[in-house]
């Protein structure tokens with residue numbers, strides 16, 4: 321598996337913004353700058369100095385850190401990669417090694433992006449947003465699944481802000497599908513993957529993958545998946561969306577930390593059309609059943625009524641659901 325960390329020079333150039341940094345006689349710096357350019361960073365040379373344009377699409381660690389000052393976890397600490405297997409896997413190993421709450425792993429491209437139940441999240445370069453946030457929640461483990469709802473609502477609000485703030489010409493048709501998907505015009509556009517590191521490390525990692533540019537949509541899934549840029553018809557600034565997400569997420573996380581779980585689930589329900597009275601199929605291993613949704617449990621699990629009239633609660637870790 322190839323791991324390619326974003327070189328430190330990018331942060332140096334970004335911090336020096338207007339004046340840029342000099343590259344005179346340092347071939348290793350020049351090599352790193354060329355590497356950043358080849359991964360799409362808008363770097364410009366001028367009389368032996370190099371500058372980075374403050375483009376809201378450019379995912380630059382120090383800019384994310386400065387744009388989220390005063391956030392619920394104190395400071396966001398960003399580790400950026402051009403390429404990595406899975407940002408969740410990296411976050412889990414950082415969490416086990418003691419990384420602080422608010423550490424964010426970001427990748428331009430994932431070579432082994434993960435979905436639930438061992439599935440893959442296809443994550444091509446430059447066209448999506450892939451990151452994982454490390455948290456150290458103090459609430460009981462049984463409530464941690466609600467962090468998926470916190471993240472889903474935060475992503476919903478960030479996407480809505482694109483329209484509200486005139487970054488895109490029209491409002492998006494956003495829906496939340498239990499447990500972890502964000503749909504645009506009924507098609508899957510983003511997914512959340514919550515995982516935990518336990519046995520001493522006690523961390524939750526919240527992974528987010530968003531299809532941004534049209535090329536991020538896997539060809540084999542084009543009838544059921546879409547991208548934010550495809551729905552909006554204009555390019556989407558990725559760092560802007562990421563920072564917006566972190567700000568919305570912290571609001572939900574403050575509620576979570578205060579034990580206000582019902583409010584979080586109500587927020588999620590208000591934004592989803594699927595949790596009550598909708599005919600679905602439920603897949604659990606080889607078993608496929610028809611059911612009707614009938615609510616959420618106190619920990620965010622889905623309540624369903626099956627064909628024989630029984631009510632059951634199904635867990636995000638066990639089943640997939642589809643609208644019939």
Ligand code: ADP
Nearest residue numbers: 435436439440441442508511531536538545640
């Ligand atoms: P579920 O649809 O059951 O909620 P997951 O949340 O685990 O599934 O997401 C993994 C699934 O998402 C994959 O099996 C695949 O069908 C689909 N998928 C993978 N990559 C993408 C992508 N970039 N955009 C949309 N859907 C994707």
